[in-house]
Amino acid sequence: MLAAHLGRIGCLAISGWPIPEKLPTDVDVIITTVDPEHREAVQGLIEQIEDLGPPIIALAEYEDPSTLQLVLELRAVSVIERPVKPFGLLTNLMIARDVWRRRWESVERVKDAENRHFALSKVAVAKIVIAEQQGLSDVDAHKSLQKMAMDTRSSLESSAERVIAEGAPPGLISALKKLAT
Missing domain, CATH: 3.40.50.2300 (Response regulator)
Incomplete structure (x- = not known):
């Protein structure tokens, strides 16, 4: 039936x-x-x-x-x-699909937010590395990272990854890898 x-x-x-x-x-x-x-x-x-x-x-x-x-x-x-x-059958079907769609969108938004947060964390760590290595303020370290990204025509995140890989202490790199997983 x-x-x-x-x-x-x-x-x-x-x-x-x-x-x-x-x-x-x-x-x-x-x-x-x-x-x-x-x-x-x-x-x-x-x-x-x-x-x-x-x-x-x-x-x-x-x-x-x-x-x-x-x-x-x-x-x-x-x-x-x-x-x-x-x-009410059609109504229940429509509600079920809408609830599922909203749940799916929420999961996607959370994933996007986590990715943005991780990217911002990399940029923050790279700025600290630059500031420590070159004795710059936070603002000047950020400008330096931006200039590096523009000079290499890459994203701020990619430049931050390079800075971290080249100049961050090994303990910091392993901590970042743990955050990524």
Whole structure:
């Protein structure tokens, strides 16, 4: 019945029961039962789901503590009540995809912020190395690093990496490598 409702709203539904040992890679949303009697099968699904895997919609017949525990463990973005009614199915699908998209964008923003932070850390360390080696102030060390980048037609970060590789104490380089990982 669920597959029929999904087909009516234009979705390509692929059913698989019992839960397959390996999920297909081209799945946009997973709708799965969370009945306590199928707990082991659902736990197998939980183990397959990656952090940024497809969003999950739980299909439940009634609320009880064990069902809610499964919903939480699945990190389901919504719950559909059985018997399935067509009203609200499309809404739940849209919400599930939107939640997944926002989660994906958040992870990407965090990665970008970490990369920017690491690049700025390299520049800061390179300025310290230049200041120590040449006896310059922080502002003059920054200007020197900028001039080096312009002269070599490279980015500030690349120039900072060169300064660190050529003139930083070995302990500082290993600490930076640890920060990068």
